[in-house]
Amino acid sequence: MIRKIIHIDEEKCDGCGLCAEACREGAIAITDGKARLIRDDYCDGLGGCLPVCPTDAITFEEREAAAYDEDAVKIHMAKIREVPPLICGCPGSHARHIQRSAAPADKAVGAPSALMQWPVQIKLVPVNAPYFDRADLLVAADCTAFVCGDFHSRFMENKITLIGCPKLDEEDYSEKLTAILRGNNIKSVAAARMEVPCCGGIVAAVNTALQKSGKVIPWQVIVISTDGRISQV
Numbered sequence: 001m002i003r004k005i006i007h008i009d010e011e012k013c014d015g016c017g018l019c020a021e022a023c024r025e026g027a028i029a030i031t032d033g034k035a036r037l038i039r040d041d042y043c044d045g046l047g048g049c050l051p052v053c054p055t056d057a058i059t060f061e062e063r064e065a066a067a068y069d070e071d072a073v074k075i076h077m078a079k080i081r082e083v084p085p086l087i088c089g090c091p092g093s094h095a096r097h098i099q100r101s102a103a104p105a106d107k108a109v110g111a112p113s114a115l116m117q118w119p120v121q122i123k124l125v126p127v128n129a130p131y132f133d134r135a136d137l138l139v140a141a142d143c144t145a146f147v148c149g150d151f152h153s154r155f156m157e158n159k160i161t162l163i164g165c166p167k168l169d170e171e172d173y174s175e176k177l178t179a180i181l182r183g184n185n186i187k188s189v190a191a192a193r194m195e196v197p198c199c200g201g202i203v204a205a206v207n208t209a210l211q212k213s214g215k216v217i218p219w220q221v222i223v224i225s226t227d228g229r230i231s232q233v
Contacts, residue, residue: 135187
Protein backbone atom coordinates (compact mmCIF):
# COMPACT_ATOMS: atom_id res chain seq x y z
CA MET A 1 0.00 0.00 0.00
CA ILE A 2 1.03 3.63 -0.53
CA ARG A 3 1.21 5.49 2.76
CA LYS A 4 3.04 8.21 4.65
CA ILE A 5 6.15 6.97 6.44
CA ILE A 6 9.35 8.48 7.76
CA HIS A 7 12.51 8.81 5.68
CA ILE A 8 15.96 9.15 7.27
CA ASP A 9 18.70 10.96 5.37
CA GLU A 10 21.85 9.13 6.46
CA GLU A 11 24.05 11.93 5.12
CA LYS A 12 22.51 14.34 7.63
CA CYS A 13 22.19 11.84 10.50
CA ASP A 14 24.84 12.21 13.21
CA GLY A 15 23.79 9.06 15.08
CA CYS A 16 22.77 10.90 18.28
CA GLY A 17 20.01 8.35 18.99
CA LEU A 18 17.36 10.87 20.06
CA CYS A 19 14.94 9.64 17.39
CA ALA A 20 15.28 6.02 18.54
CA GLU A 21 14.53 7.08 22.10
CA ALA A 22 11.52 9.12 20.98
CA CYS A 23 10.00 6.33 18.87
CA ARG A 24 7.53 4.49 21.10
CA GLU A 25 7.13 1.73 18.54
CA GLY A 26 10.82 0.79 18.40
CA ALA A 27 10.84 1.38 14.64
CA ILE A 28 14.21 3.14 14.65
CA ALA A 29 17.58 1.69 15.65
CA ILE A 30 21.11 3.08 15.58
CA THR A 31 23.34 0.78 13.55
CA ASP A 32 26.81 1.55 12.24
CA GLY A 33 26.47 5.02 13.77
CA LYS A 34 23.33 5.95 11.80
CA ALA A 35 19.60 5.95 12.54
CA ARG A 36 17.67 3.48 10.42
CA LEU A 37 14.03 2.45 10.07
CA ILE A 38 14.24 -1.24 10.91
CA ARG A 39 10.75 -2.27 9.67
CA ASP A 40 8.04 -0.40 7.82
CA ASP A 41 5.21 -2.03 9.76
CA TYR A 42 6.64 -0.70 13.05
CA CYS A 43 6.30 2.93 11.87
CA ASP A 44 2.89 4.49 12.57
CA GLY A 45 3.64 7.46 10.28
CA LEU A 46 2.81 10.05 12.96
CA GLY A 47 6.36 11.40 13.11
CA GLY A 48 7.00 11.59 16.84
CA CYS A 49 10.69 11.31 15.98
CA LEU A 50 10.81 14.39 13.72
CA PRO A 51 10.87 17.16 16.36
CA VAL A 52 13.80 15.66 18.30
CA CYS A 53 16.19 15.34 15.35
CA PRO A 54 18.84 18.06 15.70
CA THR A 55 20.03 17.78 12.09
CA ASP A 56 16.64 17.64 10.30
CA ALA A 57 17.59 14.24 8.93
CA ILE A 58 14.03 12.86 9.25
CA THR A 59 11.18 13.78 6.93
CA PHE A 60 7.94 12.24 5.70
CA GLU A 61 7.59 10.51 2.35
CA GLU A 62 4.79 8.65 0.61
CA ARG A 63 5.80 5.31 -0.80
CA GLU A 64 4.90 1.64 -1.02
CA ALA A 65 5.15 0.30 2.52
CA ALA A 66 3.66 -2.39 4.72
CA ALA A 67 0.71 -1.24 6.81
CA TYR A 68 1.35 -0.26 10.42
CA ASP A 69 0.95 -3.43 12.52
CA GLU A 70 0.08 -2.60 16.12
CA ASP A 71 0.19 -6.25 17.21
CA ALA A 72 3.66 -6.71 15.73
CA VAL A 73 4.82 -3.55 17.53
CA LYS A 74 3.54 -4.86 20.87
CA ILE A 75 5.46 -8.10 20.41
CA HIS A 76 8.56 -6.19 19.29
CA MET A 77 8.49 -3.83 22.27
CA ALA A 78 7.90 -6.71 24.69
CA LYS A 79 11.05 -8.40 23.41
CA ILE A 80 13.07 -5.20 23.75
CA ARG A 81 11.99 -4.95 27.37
CA GLU A 82 13.05 -8.54 28.12
CA VAL A 83 15.94 -7.44 30.34
CA PRO A 84 16.02 -9.29 33.70
CA PRO A 85 16.00 -6.74 36.54
CA LEU A 86 19.11 -6.53 38.70
CA ILE A 87 18.73 -7.31 42.39
CA CYS A 88 19.49 -3.68 43.22
CA GLY A 89 16.78 -2.51 40.80
CA CYS A 90 19.32 -0.45 38.88
CA PRO A 91 17.75 1.35 35.87
CA GLY A 92 21.05 0.83 34.06
CA SER A 93 19.93 -2.70 33.22
CA HIS A 94 17.75 -1.38 30.39
CA ALA A 95 19.10 -2.00 26.91
CA ARG A 96 20.59 1.01 25.20
CA HIS A 97 22.97 1.86 22.39
CA ILE A 98 26.04 3.91 23.37
CA GLN A 99 27.23 6.69 21.10
CA ARG A 100 30.96 7.34 21.23
CA SER A 101 32.57 10.69 20.51
CA ALA A 102 35.26 10.84 17.86
CA ALA A 103 37.18 13.33 20.00
CA PRO A 104 40.71 12.44 21.15
CA ALA A 105 41.05 10.62 24.45
CA ASP A 106 41.28 12.73 27.58
CA LYS A 107 44.66 12.06 29.18
CA ALA A 108 43.08 12.40 32.59
CA VAL A 109 40.79 9.43 32.04
CA GLY A 110 42.84 7.38 29.60
CA ALA A 111 41.88 5.67 26.36
CA PRO A 112 38.18 5.79 25.44
CA SER A 113 36.00 2.71 25.77
CA ALA A 114 34.88 0.93 22.60
CA LEU A 115 31.74 -0.52 24.21
CA MET A 116 28.75 0.13 21.95
CA GLN A 117 25.81 -1.09 24.05
CA TRP A 118 24.46 -1.91 27.49
CA PRO A 119 24.06 -4.40 29.12
CA VAL A 120 27.06 -6.56 28.23
CA GLN A 121 26.49 -9.73 30.25
CA ILE A 122 25.15 -12.56 28.10
CA LYS A 123 22.52 -13.44 30.71
CA LEU A 124 21.19 -9.86 30.86
CA VAL A 125 21.12 -8.76 27.22
CA PRO A 126 17.69 -8.85 25.49
CA VAL A 127 17.72 -11.20 22.49
CA ASN A 128 16.02 -8.75 20.11
CA ALA A 129 17.72 -5.48 21.04
CA PRO A 130 17.81 -3.08 18.04
CA TYR A 131 21.61 -2.83 18.16
CA PHE A 132 21.90 -6.46 17.03
CA ASP A 133 20.64 -5.55 13.54
CA ARG A 134 23.53 -5.99 11.05
CA ALA A 135 25.99 -6.23 13.94
CA ASP A 136 29.42 -7.77 14.15
CA LEU A 137 29.25 -9.73 17.40
CA LEU A 138 32.05 -10.33 19.91
CA VAL A 139 31.42 -12.98 22.57
CA ALA A 140 34.21 -12.72 25.13
CA ALA A 141 35.22 -14.44 28.34
CA ASP A 142 35.23 -12.00 31.26
CA CYS A 143 38.99 -12.08 31.83
CA THR A 144 40.10 -11.32 28.28
CA ALA A 145 39.76 -7.54 28.52
CA PHE A 146 41.82 -7.46 31.73
CA VAL A 147 44.88 -9.32 30.47
CA CYS A 148 45.01 -7.68 27.03
CA GLY A 149 45.77 -3.96 27.36
CA ASP A 150 44.49 -2.98 23.93
CA PHE A 151 41.46 -5.28 23.95
CA HIS A 152 38.99 -2.42 23.35
CA SER A 153 40.76 -0.89 20.36
CA ARG A 154 41.90 -4.22 18.93
CA PHE A 155 38.81 -6.41 19.27
CA MET A 156 35.78 -4.42 20.48
CA GLU A 157 35.75 -1.45 18.12
CA ASN A 158 32.57 -1.34 15.98
CA LYS A 159 31.32 -4.59 17.53
CA ILE A 160 28.50 -5.47 19.87
CA THR A 161 30.22 -7.10 22.84
CA LEU A 162 28.79 -9.82 25.10
CA ILE A 163 30.72 -11.23 28.06
CA GLY A 164 30.41 -14.18 30.41
CA CYS A 165 32.33 -16.76 32.42
CA PRO A 166 31.52 -20.37 31.51
CA LYS A 167 33.07 -21.58 34.78
CA LEU A 168 31.24 -19.30 37.22
CA ASP A 169 27.87 -18.85 35.50
CA GLU A 170 25.54 -21.82 35.77
CA GLU A 171 23.44 -21.24 32.66
CA ASP A 172 24.05 -22.64 29.18
CA TYR A 173 25.09 -19.68 27.04
CA SER A 174 24.37 -21.54 23.82
CA GLU A 175 20.60 -21.21 24.24
CA LYS A 176 20.70 -17.42 24.61
CA LEU A 177 23.23 -17.05 21.80
CA THR A 178 21.12 -19.26 19.52
CA ALA A 179 18.12 -16.99 20.09
CA ILE A 180 20.23 -13.92 19.30
CA LEU A 181 21.60 -15.43 16.08
CA ARG A 182 18.21 -16.71 14.94
CA GLY A 183 16.31 -13.52 15.65
CA ASN A 184 18.75 -10.97 14.25
CA ASN A 185 20.77 -10.22 11.14
CA ILE A 186 24.24 -10.85 12.61
CA LYS A 187 27.06 -10.23 10.09
CA SER A 188 29.91 -12.01 11.89
CA VAL A 189 30.86 -13.55 15.23
CA ALA A 190 34.17 -13.58 17.10
CA ALA A 191 34.71 -15.65 20.26
CA ALA A 192 37.46 -14.45 22.59
CA ARG A 193 38.74 -16.79 25.30
CA MET A 194 41.64 -17.27 27.65
CA GLU A 195 44.07 -20.12 27.02
CA VAL A 196 42.94 -21.89 30.24
CA PRO A 197 40.84 -25.05 29.64
CA CYS A 198 37.64 -23.89 31.37
CA CYS A 199 37.40 -20.93 29.02
CA GLY A 200 36.71 -23.29 26.13
CA GLY A 201 33.07 -23.16 27.18
CA ILE A 202 32.72 -19.78 25.48
CA VAL A 203 33.87 -21.15 22.13
CA ALA A 204 31.73 -24.28 22.56
CA ALA A 205 28.64 -22.15 23.26
CA VAL A 206 29.22 -20.00 20.17
CA ASN A 207 29.84 -23.07 18.01
CA THR A 208 26.66 -24.76 19.25
CA ALA A 209 24.63 -21.59 18.74
CA LEU A 210 25.87 -21.19 15.18
CA GLN A 211 24.87 -24.77 14.37
CA LYS A 212 21.44 -24.50 16.00
CA SER A 213 20.71 -21.14 14.38
CA GLY A 214 20.68 -22.74 10.95
CA LYS A 215 22.57 -19.76 9.53
CA VAL A 216 25.94 -19.54 7.83
CA ILE A 217 27.75 -16.74 9.65
CA PRO A 218 31.52 -16.11 9.41
CA TRP A 219 33.22 -16.58 12.77
CA GLN A 220 36.64 -16.70 14.35
CA VAL A 221 38.27 -17.63 17.66
CA ILE A 222 40.66 -15.37 19.57
CA VAL A 223 42.84 -17.04 22.22
CA ILE A 224 44.71 -14.90 24.76
CA SER A 225 47.38 -16.14 27.14
CA THR A 226 47.44 -15.20 30.84
CA ASP A 227 50.30 -12.78 30.16
CA GLY A 228 48.34 -10.99 27.44
CA ARG A 229 49.79 -12.57 24.32
CA ILE A 230 47.46 -13.25 21.41
CA SER A 231 48.18 -16.87 20.57
CA GLN A 232 45.41 -17.35 18.00
CA VAL A 233 43.25 -15.07 15.86
